[in-house]
Amino acid sequence: MFEKEQQLIETKIKEFCTANDIPLAELKWQPIPFSGEWGLATAFFQTAANEARAGRGSKAPVPQRAQEIAELVKAQIGSVAGISRIDAVKGYLNLYYSTAEYARRVMEEVLASRADFGRGAKKNERVMVEYAQPNTHHSFHIGHARNTILGEVLARLVEFAGFETIRASYPGDLGLGVITVMWIYDKLYKGQEPEGVHERGQWLANLYVEATSMLEKQENETPEQTAQREAYDAERREMYRRWDTGDTYVRELWRTTREWSLEELRAVLHMLDVKMDVWFYESEVDEASKTIVDELIAKDIATDERPQGGAVIVKIDEKLGLTKEKYRTNVLLRSDGTTLYLTKDLALAKMKFDQYHVDRSIYVVDVRQSLHLQQAFAILKLWGFPQAGKCYHLGYGFVSLPEGAMSARRGRVVLFKDVADEAVRRVLAVESQKSGDIPASEREKIANQIGLGALVYSMLSVDNNKDIVFDINEALSFDGRTGPYIQNAYVRANSILKKAGKQVAGTQVSTSFDYELTKHEIELIELISRFPQTVEQAANEYRPLVMAAYAYDLANIFHSFYHAVNVLQTEDEKIQNARLQLVMAAKQTIENALRLLDIQAPEVM
RNA sequence: GCCCCCGUAGCUCAAUGGACAGAGCAACUGCCUUCUAAGCAGGAGGUUGUGGGUUCGAAUCCCGCCGGGGGCACCA
Numbered sequence: 128m129f130e131k132e133q134q135l136i137e138t139k140i141k142e143f144c145t146a147n148d149i150p151l152a153e154l155k156w157q158p159i160p161f162s163g164e165w166g167l168a169t170a171f172f173q174t175a176a177n178e179a180r181a182g183r184g185s186k187a188p189v190p191q192r193a194q195e196i197a198e199l200v201k202a203q204i205g206s207v208a209g210i211s212r213i214d215a216v217k218g219y220l221n222l223y224y225s226t227a228e229y230a231r232r233v234m235e236e237v238l239a240s241r242a243d244f245g246r247g248a249k250k251n252e253r254v255m256v257e258y259a260q261p262n263t264h265h266s267f268h269i270g271h272a273r274n275t276i277l278g279e280v281l282a283r284l285v286e287f288a289g290f291e292t293i294r295a296s297y298p299g300d301l302g303l304g305v306i307t308v309m310w311i312y313d314k315l316y317k318g319q320e321p322e323g324v325h326e327r328g329q330w331l332a333n334l335y336v337e338a339t340s341m342l343e344k345q346e347n348e349t350p351e352q353t354a355q356r357e358a359y360d361a362e363r364r365e366m367y368r369r370w371d372t373g374d375t376y377v378r379e380l381w382r383t384t385r386e387w388s389l390e391e392l393r394a395v396l397h398m399l400d401v402k403m404d405v406w407f408y409e410s411e412v413d414e415a416s417k418t419i420v421d422e423l424i425a426k427d428i429a430t431d432e433r434p435q436g437g438a439v440i441v442k443i444d445e446k447l448g449l450t451k452e453k454y455r456t457n458v459l460l461r462s463d464g465t466t467l468y469l470t471k472d473l474a475l476a477k478m479k480f481d482q483y484h485v486d487r488s489i490y491v492v493d494v495r496q497s498l499h500l501q502q503a504f505a506i507l508k509l510w511g512f513p514q515a516g517k518c519y520h521l522g523y524g525f526v527s528l529p530e531g532a533m534s535a536r537r538g539r540v541v542l543f544k545d546v547a548d549e550a551v552r553r554v555l556a557v558e559s560q561k562s563g564d565i566p567a568s569e570r571e572k573i574a575n576q577i578g579l580g581a582l583v584y585s586m587l588s589v590d591n592n593k594d595i596v597f598d599i600n601e602a603l604s605f606d607g608r609t610g611p612y613i614q615n616a617y618v619r620a621n622s623i624l625k626k627a628g629k630q631v632a633g634t635q636v637s638t639s640f641d642y643e644l645t646k647h648e649i650e651l652i653e654l655i656s657r658f659p660q661t662v663e664q665a666a667n668e669y670r671p672l673v674m675a676a677y678a679y680d681l682a683n684i685f686h687s688f689y690h691a692v693n694v695l696q697t698e699d700e701k702i703q704n705a706r707l708q709l710v711m712a713a714k715q716t717i718e719n720a721l722r723l724l725d726i727q728a729p730e731v732m
Numbered sequence: 733g734c735c736c737c738c739g740u741a742g743c744u745c746a747a748u749g750g751a752c753a754g755a756g757c758a759a760c761u762g763c764c765u766u767c768u769a770a771g772c773a774g775g776a777g778g779u780u781g782u783g784g785g786u787u788c789g790a791a792u793c794c795c796g797c798c799g800g801g802g803g804c805a806c807c808a
Contacts, residue, residue: 160751170750176788189788217751218788262808299808409808438806452734452804461806468808497736498803524737524801554770563768577770588756589745592737594801601744601757605770608745608756615770623767676746679755690763690772710767732770 128232129224132209143203150177159221163646165653166223171196193218230640233656237712245659245719247289255293255479256282258491262299263388264308266332267395268540269597270526270533276586276725277523278491279401280671283723288666293483295405300385306370309380310363311338325544328391336538395543400725407475416466416474420459428509429459438462443505454505472503480514487517494522521669524594541597550578550603565731576727577611583726584610587675608679610726616682617728619689620714626695627707638704647688648709654681655716678720685713
């Protein structure tokens with residue numbers, strides 16, 4: 128917002144250094160910390176160090192010489208319009224903005240852009256974010272929720288940062304797990320179908336647990352039990368074979384049961400306000416993946432060992448000319464001619480590049496699949512896709528339970544829907560004592576917004592490379608560094624504006640901040656002004672946490688401001704108008720941040 | 733054996749080369765006839781696992797060690 132002034136000063140510094148033979152290092156600017164005032168700072172340590180190395184300048188120690196240079200530069204610059212003061216402190220040059228002017232510029236920008244405040248300039252690049260890849264015939268658990276929330280927030284961030292963004296889901300709708308559920312359904316539960324989308328999804332998950340116990344080798348089996356188990360397994364294998372050959376009955380059974388899972392997935396995505404653009408199904412990619420194998424063999428990227436009774440493999444390190452073991456060797460086609468996960472991911476990547484013209488491809492996948500994805504990216508590079516360098520794996524630590532890893536097999540999972548329901552119950556339980564007057568018709572909706580807000584924020588406030596041990600009391604906490612804390616800041620801002628009523632309508636952009644601002648107002652304006660660069664950083668680094676941390680900081684400062692400064696009781700009308708405008712800007716910025724975090728902003732709570 | 737990630741306050745986590753390492757939770761002290769206390773203010777809590785190195789400057793970069801987690805071709 129002060130780019131022009133900054134440019135002018137940079138030019139002056141450069142001129143001064145050239146004239147005085149000072150080897151100026153690159154100028155890096157940062158906000159002045161702990162000042163209670165706004166401004167930019169740059170350090171001269173590097174310059175002083177350069178000078179010392181070249182044997183020039185005074186023989187003073189670096190910090191002292193840096194301070195000398197800062198003082199000389201300060202004297203040289205003189206006064207600049209829009210900059211109230213320049214200080215040389217501890218080797219830093221601090222430029223303080225004129226407060227009234229700074230506040231005016233920030234407010235003007237927020238209130239002119241509104242929902243677009245912080246939006247980055249349009250980039251000519253198309254990004255695809257792939258997330259939400261649960262297996263069908265199971266139920267959506269809290270680990271899937273972390274994946275989906277991270278993916279959605281990342282998509283929102285890159286989209287808001289200016290990239291054309293495509294959201295892609297990739298459900299795993301084939302494999303032994305799927306067949307296992309179909310087998311037990313067909314054998315024991317045919318014709319049954321619980322009411323309710325989520326109930327049906329959970330029922331399938333339970334069938335899987337039951338089937339697993341029937342098919343797994345038990346300790347101290349009697350010969351009869353062993354025979355029984357082997358018979359079951361033979362039935363399951365037969366069903367897999369029939370599925371493979373396209374048997375009408377089995378395929379129909381598959382489509383029906385799969386649809387139950389997909390309905391549940393769509394319902395969960397709807398709850399999380401996720402609108403997928405593209406659905407890739409593993410079963411569909413499977414067909415396509417068979418054709419790429421021949422192409423990779425023809426290009427001499429893959430090695431066909433089938434004539435020797437082996438598989439089709441890619442010796443990745445060898446093909447890349449690496450002498451040290453890095454990507455190793457991986458199989459593309461089993462010796463029985465069936466494809467693997469890697470084969471499908473390669474085919475899918477090709478589809479993304481060729482059909483969807485994706486320039487940048489982000490995979491939100493569990494960190495344990497890091498090697499696998501690095502292998503896939505390396506093969507894409509060998510294949511000659513220029514986008515291979517812009518494939519990025521956003522790995523995240525897995526979500527486990529206090530009693531250990533989740534296991535769909537054993538039914539030891541925490542289902543997303545159960546947690547979400549519990550969240551709503553807990554909000555409703557405290558609503559009567561904590562909330563103001565909320566119309567009965569709104570209660571459920573607001574409880575949903577707050578409950579999900581708590582859950583979503585708990586998934587975002589931990590950096591993605593960290594594992595999470597899921598504790599429902601922590602995830603659904605409403606106090607302190609949580610979603611509801613941020614939502615409450617929004618509600619309070621809204622409440623002030625609502626009560627102000629008339630004044631808001633009359634508030635003009637011409638409002639002046641030409642009065643002595645309190646420390647809280649200064650901090651609030653400062654943080655609002657940093658929103659655009661925070662969006663950029665979070666999107667560039669693919670880190671939702673950066674935005675989550677910002678939203679908390681902004682809410683935190685707003686809460687302090689709220690207590691310290693009573694807006695509606697401000698007597699001077701001019702000052703009150705300025706403060707109302709500040710509240711409007713804060714409300715807007717919190718709203719924009721919450722939207723990026725996939726958390727709803729309730730009007731009351 | 734090789735590769736990746738992590739080690740920061742009692743606990744859960746921030747801060748990725750800059751000025752004084754910050755929050756929340758737990759515990760402690762205050763603040764509700766006030767724009768909603770899902771909040772605010774205050775004190776307490778740290779030789780950033782450890783030993784070296786690079787740098788004017790290191791929680792951050794490099795090397796060693798200790799401790800924890802994950803992964804290493806016909807699973808996904």
